[in-house]
Structures are given as C-alpha cells and as structure tokens.
Amino acid sequence: MTIMDHLPDRFREQLTSAPLFCCRTDLLLDGSFGEQWMAVTEEAITVWEQEDRPKAKFSVLTLSDARVSGGIGGGSLIIETYEGPVVLARYTAALASMFGFAAKLIGALAKQEELPVISERDLPRYCPTCGHPLGEGTQVCQFCMNKGKAAARVLRYAKPYKRQMATAAFLLILTTLIELVPPYITKLIIDDVLQPKAAGSALLIFVVALGVTTVLMAVMQTVRGYIGIWVGSKLMGDIRGDIYGSLMRLSLAYFDRRQTSQFIGRVNSDAESMRQFLTDGVIYVTGELLRIVAISVIIFSLDWQLSLLALLPVPFMIVASVTIWPKVGRRLYQQWRSIFRLNTMVGESMQGIRVVKAFGRENEEMSRYDGANAEVVRNNIKTEGLWQFIFPAFHLIAGIGTLLIWYYGGGKVLGNEIQLGVLMALVAYLGMLFGPLQWVSQMVNWASNAIAAAHRIFEIMDTPSEVPDADRPAPLGKIQGSVVFEGVTYGYEKHHPVLKGVSLRVQAGEMIGLVGHSGAGKSTFINLLCRFYDTDEGSILIDGVPIRQISQSDLRRQIGVVLQETFLFDGSIADNIAYSKPDATPEEIMRAAKIANAHDFIVRLPDGYDTKVGERGHKLSGGEKQRVAIARAIIHDPRILILDEATASVDTETERQIQEAISRLVKGRTTFAIAHRLSTLRNADRLVVLDRGKIVEVGTHEQLLEKTDGVYRKLVDAQQEMSQIRGVSV
Amino acid sequence: MEQQFDIRMLMKTEIALTRNKGGVLQGMVCGKRHEELIVYRCFPFQYESSYLSIRDAKDVELGIVRDIGELDPESAAELEKELQLRYFLPKVTRVDRVKNKSGLWLWELQTHLGPTRLAMRNLHEHIQYPGGGRIILTDLNGKRCEITDWQALDSHSRKQLEEIV
Incomplete structure (x- = not known):
C-alpha cells in the first residue's frame, strides 16, 4: 500500500521528474468543498484543479519558505515567494498533519536543507473497506472490527457461565412445556368427565395431575430464578470490571476532554441494562419463542382452521415491532443523552460548589438545572408515551384473534363440529400465545435499552489509547537516565x-x-x-x-x-x-x-x-x-x-x-x-x-x-x- | 512591562484591508503596512461578524474591529472572506440522512459549501448546542458543520433531526 495519494496519470504525465510528494486536498482555494491536487518535485510545486492544465506552478527557486496557517476546522498551506506569501492549498482538519509535512518538505526544498522523511503518522489513513479514519498505530479499523454487532459481544459475556445458563434454559424449556399441560387437562376434564357426566376416578386423577404440574412449575421457577440471579450478579461484576479496566487503560487526553463524574453513572447503570438483557432478556426471549412454537403445534393439532383464523393478527404485530424498533432505539438514546446532560451539570456544579457559593449563583445554577430538567421530562414523556401507545395497540390486535375464535369456534361447537373442551383449550392457549406476543413490545424495550447501553460501554472499551504500547516494547533494565x-x-x-x-x-x-x-x-x-x-x-x-x-x-x-x-x-x-x-x-x-x-x-x-x-x-x-x-x-x-x-x-x-x-x-x-x-x-x-x-x-x-x-x-x-x-x- | 493592558478598538480610518495576488490577507493597520494579517473571532458562537481580533503574522494583536459593518466596503468584504476561510464552518442547508452503522453515526449533509459527510462515534460528545436552534456538529477528525437553526430547515431535514437533537 502506498502511503501517498496516487496522482492521476493525466497530471503525472506533465511532471518532468518523479514527484517527492503528492496529495489531494478536500477544499478548493475559495474555501468550498472540492478536490485539488498538488505535486512536489525537486524543481517545482504544481497545483491542479479539475482541468488538465495546472492551476498554479511555482519553481522551488522562487520560494523562501513554506508553512501552514491553522484555522478553525481547517487550515491553509502558505508558501513564501519573493513576491509575498501565497496560499497554495486549503484543507479541512482531517488533512492537517499531511499538510504539516508538506509545508516542512517544501520549506526544506526552498532552504536547501535535508528533506524530512514522511512517516505514516503524517498521513490520514482510512480503512480500506469502510473508508473511515484509522486510529494511530493500528491497522485494524475499529468500525469494521466491531461488525460482530453489539448483541453478539454482549452474549460473549455469558460464555463463562454457559453451564448455568444451559441449566436455566433447560429448566425453562421444561416449565414452558409443563405450562402447556393444564389447559389440555382442562380440556380433558370438560370433554371426558363433565360433558359426558361420567363421574368416577377419572376426575380425581385429572385434578391430581393438575396439582402435580402446578407444584412442579413452582419448584422449577424457583430454581431457575435463583440461577438467573446468580449468573446475573456475576455478569454484572464482570462487565463493571471490564469497563473500569478500560477506563484505567485510556490515556490522560481522553479524560482531559470529558467531565469525569459521568463515568460513575456509566459504569453502574449501563452495566445493569446489559445484565438485564443477558439474564432476563435472553432467557425470556428464548422461553417465549419456544412457547409460541409449542402452542402453535398444539392448537394446529386441535383445529387448524380455527388456529389460522386466530393467528391472522400475528403478522401485523411482527411488522409493527420491526418498524418501531429503530425508532425506539433512537428515542431511548435521546432520553439517555438528556439525562446525561443533566448528570454532567450536577457533577459540574458539585465540583465547583465553592465557586457557586462564593459568587452567590445558586439561583442561576438552579435555573440552568431547570432547563435541562425540563428537557429530560419532555424526552421522558416522548419515549414512555410511545409505550403507552404501543401496548394497547398490541392488545387490541391480539384481542381481534380471540374474538374471531369465540365467534367461529362458538358456531362450530353449536354445530357440533367440535367439542366444547377443544374451544376452551383453544381460547386458553391463545391467551397464552398472545401474552408473550404483547410482551414483544416489552422485549423491544429491554433489548433496545441493553443495546444502547452496550454501544456506550463498547465505545469506552474500543476507544484506542492515544498512547498505545509498542507491539514489541524494547526491554529496559536499570536505566542511566539520559x-x-x-x-x-x-x-x-x-x-x-x-x-x-x-x-x-x-x-x-x-x-x-x-x-x-x-x-x-x-x-x-x-x-x-x-x-x-x-x-x-x-x-x-x-x-x-x-x-x-x-x-x-x-x-x-x-x-x-x-x-x-x-x-x-x-x-x-x-x-x-x-x-x-x-x-x-x-x-x-x-x-x-x-x-x-x-x-x-x-x-x-x-x-x-x-x-x-x-x-x-x-x-x-x-x-x-x-x-x-x-x-x-x-x-x-x-x-x-x-x-x-x-x-x-x-x-x-x-x-x-x-x-x-x-x-x-x-x-x-x-x-x-x-x-x-x-x-x-x-x-x-x-x-x-x-x-x-x-x-x-x-x-x-x-x-x-x-x-x-x-x-x-x-x-x-x-x-x-x-x-x-x-x-x-x- | 511594555505590554498594553487595554483592548485597542480599531476605528474605520485605522484599518484598510486588501488581499495580495497569492490570496493572503494584508493591509494597513494604524498607519503600518502588514504583509500578512490574521483574523480571529473573539466570540465565534455569539458574534459572527463583531469583535474581530486583527493580528500580525507573529500573532500579536493589533486591535479589535467592533463590527464588520463599521469598515469601508472593500475591507469589510475582504475581512468577511478571510473569516469564511479561516473559520471553516459550513452551514448545513439540508440533512440528507443520519444513520447509525456499526456504532458510528454517519451524517450526509448539504452545506452552503457543497455536500459533505460527517462521522461521529456518538452523539453526546460531538454535538454542541450554543443556544436557540443552533447546532454545531463536530466529526471524528475535528471537521465541523453548523446548523444555524434546525427548526428552520426543510421538513425532511427536521424529520432526520427530530430523534437526534
């Protein structure tokens, strides 16, 4: 990979000798966005814009020096000619170090000094695949590297506890399956005992079976809950430890530019959001998915026509969830940011409380706080309000399915096409099915929260230290001290x-x-x-x-x-x-x-x-x-x-x-x-x-x-x- | 101490600005000719065209222009142009798209200086709100863009910004 921009051939042909250095600007001389090429040879400096003809050419002999004049958000390369200073090129801040080198090079040429050697640090480097700027001292683009989405990285934390998680999952499967038994027993009681009025040992057996399943469910839920808490707390500890470790690793420059009190909240609350997702979220989601599959199988085997009818609203709910998801994520982030600003403000005024008191500015600080506070309230209403809308909407859609079942199922029972017990079981199963579907919205909430938190946490973890350690550091014994x-x-x-x-x-x-x-x-x-x-x-x-x-x-x-x-x-x-x-x-x-x-x-x-x-x-x-x-x-x-x-x-x-x-x-x-x-x-x-x-x-x-x-x-x-x-x- | 401890306000008659062939700002300030002049905004956010610090090539302050409108038209035009060049802060005319891709916020913008793209690692550290509907966007490389009043942008842009700001 060449470390210099490749000069287009149409310009290269015009040069009489090999260029020492060439580069592309991102601004035109009038300060608007555009490209301009510059090539430096032993004899001259040539500048092109869009046309083939050079826009400007300066013989090195007419120059006395070169320098950069740094502006805000950009800068310009100025050469000193015998007729006064000339602006050679303008660029945005992204290219500042490259032009810093260009100025040194031209300056050295003009003064006939030893030419500086270009180092990779002088050049802006971009990731070859995604085109984003690369950090110093690294060849791996952190944006490409992180493609393994935040969710997958979050899950990696669960790895050390996979045995416990597996046990919890297994118990969950069992509970889910057992949960499906009671409606079926109810169906049996109605169809085989109550309707035929066939009293006898059957009723007792069914009731006992119902009792046993209830006890089993209670026991398994307790065990699973305990495992959940255990794994969750361990996970929290791991995540917190990692965040703190990343903070310690970061260079001083990182903290210079940031309000430090923000990190206290970040370490704790973001870790908690991630934990919630990992333990409750993951287990809950897998459990519910499983339940949906199992229920679908059962109701289809009971009466597939009615089931189809009942599941009519499901695609709508899925489409709704998918469209709402990104919106929710952004609103949550927005809410988080307003809280973040509020916290920063509190942290700041607490640190400077002496100054606040000394100048008697308590009231002003309070009104500053009120402003930020109002913003949080506004965002809160906006985000939480979204839920208040989503939840009833889902409920309504789900309700339609149940209505359909009652109407058509009821007709079938009256027409003696199916037994009453089947209808009752269907209604019960549908209730269980739409329960989790309604909660899809809640899961969306959890997951978006966790993903947002994960992004913030990984952002800290992925921030490269600005003073990276060398790959193979030179061993240093007892030094002399020069x-x-x-x-x-x-x-x-x-x-x-x-x-x-x-x-x-x-x-x-x-x-x-x-x-x-x-x-x-x-x-x-x-x-x-x-x-x-x-x-x-x-x-x-x-x-x-x-x-x-x-x-x-x-x-x-x-x-x-x-x-x-x-x-x-x-x-x-x-x-x-x-x-x-x-x-x-x-x-x-x-x-x-x-x-x-x-x-x-x-x-x-x-x-x-x-x-x-x-x-x-x-x-x-x-x-x-x-x-x-x-x-x-x-x-x-x-x-x-x-x-x-x-x-x-x-x-x-x-x-x-x-x-x-x-x-x-x-x-x-x-x-x-x-x-x-x-x-x-x-x-x-x-x-x-x-x-x-x-x-x-x-x-x-x-x-x-x-x-x-x-x-x-x-x-x-x-x-x-x-x-x-x-x-x-x- | 030979330094002056008072702000020197420049009168209209004391300052005349031109631009040399090479595009460098120069001029007469207080009766002295300067081959190169540098301009700073003292309050870049609050006052765009007032309180401008005029400095020589060695970065020593010669004086302050209270308002660009006080100068003669030619000087004012040159000063205005120099500020534009020195404070590279394109004004956003339209927000095409804001998307979040693998942990990076990518902005596609139209500015009065042409289209551009910004990349931010997050929103809470790269966006400033100096007040009003004003927004300053700073990207990973320090490139900045300004939205003068986001409420005044077209509806498409406002929609893009709604969940961002």
Missing part, C-alpha cells in the same frame, strides 16, 4: 501546538530547571516525558530508546513525579508512601519519610503512619502533603525525577524543609524541576528557558543572568521587583 528531546512538537488540541520543535540533550544525573511564563509549555514538556501524551512530531529518547518503544509500565517505573497538586489516596499515610511499592517494609517507609523531612511530623500525629488521609481522613497541610508525596517519590527510587512546582503555595520555612528533602532526593538522578520561585532552582545544573513553546535560552543561572536582555534576566528582575514590593528577599 534524556533527549528531538524536535518535539505537541498541542493538546492538535495543530495548536504548545511545544514547537523543542530539542534538548540531558546527561544522566543532571538537574534541569524549567523556567518560563505560565503557558510557556513547561508542564507540557513534563507530561510528554512521562508519556501522558504522545508527541505530534519529533521524539523523546531515554538512554537512546524512543519512549514510544518502551512499555509504559517500564517507563513509569523509571520516572518519579512530585506534582504541584498533591493527591493522596484514601488510606493511611504508610499506604500512600508505599503507593508505588506496595511490598515496602515499615523501615523503608520510615527511611523514605525521613529523607523527605516528613518522618517527624508523621510520628507526632496521634495515629502515626496509620493516620488516615485522603478525602475523608486527617487533613494534612499543603506542605505536609507535599512531603508525603516526596517520600512517595523516594521509595519509588526513580532514575528520572520530575518536580512540578513542588514548593508552590507553602511558606518559607516549609519550603526550606522541602528544599532540603528535594536536594537529597535529586542526588544522582536526572531531574526536571519547574518552579515559579526562581531561587528554588539555584542548584540546577542548567536552566532551560521556555517561551511560547520554544526553548529560547539554556545555561546556568549565572550565564543566563549575564544576558542583559535575555528572557531569564527579565524574569529574575520582575521577581525581584515583586518581592521588593512585598518586602521580602528572593
């Missing part, structure tokens, strides 16, 4: 890069201070090193191995992080320190705490290391939490250490203690530290100054201070000014 950034570009929103072409070589054991205004890209730098996100361009190497080829668990084992926002989990201090090393001995924990300057304050707590911290536990101060976090990093014993504003928001004395702890921690480790107070970075080997996503200065504190109009110098001056205002020294 880190190399090579032309790294990354943006949280693709094509709005936060880091632009950052290159940096860091020796093992070196301490690097990252400095810059907020928004300069310091945290992004660190996020990329941890591989919370993957670079858009360029690569990061640890000990010469690209981090994409290192398995993530291996990578994280080598990296320790102390963040600005310390998060302590629900549990004891000891648990939190030993988070990354659950088998740590008490001595190890204490040693780590000691190095982190945390040992003393912990011991002084009434519950010592067993003090509960986290959401509901003991409230530690910011500085104390910070030191626990440092202890956590120490016990992890990483080769690469990341400190992100580890000393922000603490007082000077605490900062000194933390500083002490950190200076012990960084010894012999490659360290990246971000700090707002530049004084904290004094012992860094080198400072890297970032500005608007680019490295602008690198050097020691002293070297950088010498540059009078350097960015670092300005930052230091500004801080000094600030601290003079506050009356404290830096």
Whole structure:
C-alpha cells in the first residue's frame, strides 16, 4: 500500500521528474468543498484543479519558505515567494498533519536543507473497506472490527457461565412445556368427565395431575430464578470490571476532554441494562419463542382452521415491532443523552460548589438545572408515551384473534363440529400465545435499552489509547537516565501546538530547571516525558530508546513525579508512601519519610503512619502533603525525577524543609524541576528557558543572568521587583 | 512591562484591508503596512461578524474591529472572506440522512459549501448546542458543520433531526 495519494496519470504525465510528494486536498482555494491536487518535485510545486492544465506552478527557486496557517476546522498551506506569501492549498482538519509535512518538505526544498522523511503518522489513513479514519498505530479499523454487532459481544459475556445458563434454559424449556399441560387437562376434564357426566376416578386423577404440574412449575421457577440471579450478579461484576479496566487503560487526553463524574453513572447503570438483557432478556426471549412454537403445534393439532383464523393478527404485530424498533432505539438514546446532560451539570456544579457559593449563583445554577430538567421530562414523556401507545395497540390486535375464535369456534361447537373442551383449550392457549406476543413490545424495550447501553460501554472499551504500547516494547533494565528531546512538537488540541520543535540533550544525573511564563509549555514538556501524551512530531529518547518503544509500565517505573497538586489516596499515610511499592517494609517507609523531612511530623500525629488521609481522613497541610508525596517519590527510587512546582503555595520555612528533602532526593538522578520561585532552582545544573513553546535560552543561572536582555534576566528582575514590593528577599 | 493592558478598538480610518495576488490577507493597520494579517473571532458562537481580533503574522494583536459593518466596503468584504476561510464552518442547508452503522453515526449533509459527510462515534460528545436552534456538529477528525437553526430547515431535514437533537 502506498502511503501517498496516487496522482492521476493525466497530471503525472506533465511532471518532468518523479514527484517527492503528492496529495489531494478536500477544499478548493475559495474555501468550498472540492478536490485539488498538488505535486512536489525537486524543481517545482504544481497545483491542479479539475482541468488538465495546472492551476498554479511555482519553481522551488522562487520560494523562501513554506508553512501552514491553522484555522478553525481547517487550515491553509502558505508558501513564501519573493513576491509575498501565497496560499497554495486549503484543507479541512482531517488533512492537517499531511499538510504539516508538506509545508516542512517544501520549506526544506526552498532552504536547501535535508528533506524530512514522511512517516505514516503524517498521513490520514482510512480503512480500506469502510473508508473511515484509522486510529494511530493500528491497522485494524475499529468500525469494521466491531461488525460482530453489539448483541453478539454482549452474549460473549455469558460464555463463562454457559453451564448455568444451559441449566436455566433447560429448566425453562421444561416449565414452558409443563405450562402447556393444564389447559389440555382442562380440556380433558370438560370433554371426558363433565360433558359426558361420567363421574368416577377419572376426575380425581385429572385434578391430581393438575396439582402435580402446578407444584412442579413452582419448584422449577424457583430454581431457575435463583440461577438467573446468580449468573446475573456475576455478569454484572464482570462487565463493571471490564469497563473500569478500560477506563484505567485510556490515556490522560481522553479524560482531559470529558467531565469525569459521568463515568460513575456509566459504569453502574449501563452495566445493569446489559445484565438485564443477558439474564432476563435472553432467557425470556428464548422461553417465549419456544412457547409460541409449542402452542402453535398444539392448537394446529386441535383445529387448524380455527388456529389460522386466530393467528391472522400475528403478522401485523411482527411488522409493527420491526418498524418501531429503530425508532425506539433512537428515542431511548435521546432520553439517555438528556439525562446525561443533566448528570454532567450536577457533577459540574458539585465540583465547583465553592465557586457557586462564593459568587452567590445558586439561583442561576438552579435555573440552568431547570432547563435541562425540563428537557429530560419532555424526552421522558416522548419515549414512555410511545409505550403507552404501543401496548394497547398490541392488545387490541391480539384481542381481534380471540374474538374471531369465540365467534367461529362458538358456531362450530353449536354445530357440533367440535367439542366444547377443544374451544376452551383453544381460547386458553391463545391467551397464552398472545401474552408473550404483547410482551414483544416489552422485549423491544429491554433489548433496545441493553443495546444502547452496550454501544456506550463498547465505545469506552474500543476507544484506542492515544498512547498505545509498542507491539514489541524494547526491554529496559536499570536505566542511566539520559534524556533527549528531538524536535518535539505537541498541542493538546492538535495543530495548536504548545511545544514547537523543542530539542534538548540531558546527561544522566543532571538537574534541569524549567523556567518560563505560565503557558510557556513547561508542564507540557513534563507530561510528554512521562508519556501522558504522545508527541505530534519529533521524539523523546531515554538512554537512546524512543519512549514510544518502551512499555509504559517500564517507563513509569523509571520516572518519579512530585506534582504541584498533591493527591493522596484514601488510606493511611504508610499506604500512600508505599503507593508505588506496595511490598515496602515499615523501615523503608520510615527511611523514605525521613529523607523527605516528613518522618517527624508523621510520628507526632496521634495515629502515626496509620493516620488516615485522603478525602475523608486527617487533613494534612499543603506542605505536609507535599512531603508525603516526596517520600512517595523516594521509595519509588526513580532514575528520572520530575518536580512540578513542588514548593508552590507553602511558606518559607516549609519550603526550606522541602528544599532540603528535594536536594537529597535529586542526588544522582536526572531531574526536571519547574518552579515559579526562581531561587528554588539555584542548584540546577542548567536552566532551560521556555517561551511560547520554544526553548529560547539554556545555561546556568549565572550565564543566563549575564544576558542583559535575555528572557531569564527579565524574569529574575520582575521577581525581584515583586518581592521588593512585598518586602521580602528572593 | 511594555505590554498594553487595554483592548485597542480599531476605528474605520485605522484599518484598510486588501488581499495580495497569492490570496493572503494584508493591509494597513494604524498607519503600518502588514504583509500578512490574521483574523480571529473573539466570540465565534455569539458574534459572527463583531469583535474581530486583527493580528500580525507573529500573532500579536493589533486591535479589535467592533463590527464588520463599521469598515469601508472593500475591507469589510475582504475581512468577511478571510473569516469564511479561516473559520471553516459550513452551514448545513439540508440533512440528507443520519444513520447509525456499526456504532458510528454517519451524517450526509448539504452545506452552503457543497455536500459533505460527517462521522461521529456518538452523539453526546460531538454535538454542541450554543443556544436557540443552533447546532454545531463536530466529526471524528475535528471537521465541523453548523446548523444555524434546525427548526428552520426543510421538513425532511427536521424529520432526520427530530430523534437526534
């Protein structure tokens, strides 16, 4: 498979040399949808629209550079000619990375630099069978792969319990068959005992038989019900576990863009819908189907003409169910979405409850809620209202069948063509037959609910991690800790890069201070090193191995992080320190705490290391939490250490203690530290100054201070000014 | 600090926009000639043709145009065109079909810029409702389309949308 679009022959013929690169746009220059072709050769860039004649041609010699100008939802490729900039092509967001490469290629040609090599990542890839975009790092189209419909995937969950399910099904068949016996016995009683008035042992025998079947049915229903609950609960557990597992596997970027409180509801309620379908639904549906077949056989053998008459409405009911099905599914999804919006809103205002209260916006929040609430009510009425219509309609249709039986059957009995018992049995069987048919609508409801839930669940499960592990990850023993950034570009929103072409070589054991205004890209730098996100361009190497080829668990084992926002989990201090090393001995924990300057304050707590911290536990101060976090990093014993504003928001004395702890921690480790107070970075080997996503200065504190109009110098001056205002020294 | 901390509103006389041969927006802003200008909408959803940030090629803001109607006709036309190009947001004129195929929502749309197709993994994360009957559709690749007022579309389109929005 060629990774470039295939240039049509009529255009290819016009080129004098082999194209280096060619591609197709999806927009015309005036911004409307359309196709335009572009080919880049060593000498020139040619652009065609529909006609054979090129629309534009630029000799490479007339160009000085090329770049992309990213718009919203699209962008344009601009070349710098000696007569000013020229828009060469426009495209929608789908093609942005391809044109990013095109710009680099043309730029390199114009400046006579080494030509960049195209990688598959630069090109949009589409599934050959269905034409949908392919995810990064995968060749399998997830939409084609999932063709094995949601229902089939749901059923796969039942597999481990097939023996129990089979028993339940077997019992179900038995109950269904036994259920068919009483009407037949009734028929026998009427025709053989009551009508001929032939008293005797026959009546007793029939009544006993009736009793036995009733008892048997009760017993089997109980057993089946129990199995159903057992399998159902197990299934629920499995599904929930899988969803949670998928959530944990997803990359940070996935959660950045979503409200997290929604997942609580999704894990539980969607799993419940699926369970209901699997246990009640599947068993119920098979049971009812079986019953329909059995009843049909019996009534046809009793009197086929009457049966045909009675079954007249059945096709209508089936047609109705089939046409209603998709409508129901969409309405249910619509309803779900309005509830989803409502829940998101509640989650949001609860998380921000302090802000809501502080600004006194309770009433506005309430009216916002009311709006969403009204929407839910409206959708609820719409969806549930549909049922209220369907149910009586089905009832009515079914009723017609019974009426027909009574009329024609009654006539037959009067004409002595059939016996009364047969008519009674027919009516009873028909009642049993139309029962389930009416419930078809209920089953539609269940199944649509479950399928909708399944879609949402599988959507989470199928979302590819944006930082996929390599197929065959490079083994990584104890690393040295050298880190190399090579032309790294990354943006949280693709094509709005936060880091632009950052290159940096860091020796093992070196301490690097990252400095810059907020928004300069310091945290992004660190996020990329941890591989919370993957670079858009360029690569990061640890000990010469690209981090994409290192398995993530291996990578994280080598990296320790102390963040600005310390998060302590629900549990004891000891648990939190030993988070990354659950088998740590008490001595190890204490040693780590000691190095982190945390040992003393912990011991002084009434519950010592067993003090509960986290959401509901003991409230530690910011500085104390910070030191626990440092202890956590120490016990992890990483080769690469990341400190992100580890000393922000603490007082000077605490900062000194933390500083002490950190200076012990960084010894012999490659360290990246971000700090707002530049004084904290004094012992860094080198400072890297970032500005608007680019490295602008690198050097020691002293070297950088010498540059009078350097960015670092300005930052230091500004801080000094600030601290003079506050009356404290830096 | 040499930065200005006030929003600079551009008067009609301070800004004149043209387009060079290569199709790049350029012009005079506050008496200075710029080979390339970039335009942002400050409130892309609320105000389509007001509060437009005019920036130079280095992305430094030169000023804000309060309303496109305040400019001279030529500048206004060029600005309007540039916004159209930069904010690629086709307006949906008709919804041909919305179908759900193997877990993917496929939209077939007619827009004022031509027909297009969108693919969404679900509806709850790809549709925005900025208010009124307005709907912004974003597909898997970040391609966006706008429905200005879905109630105002033809009956076929409304029927397609009824169970979606």
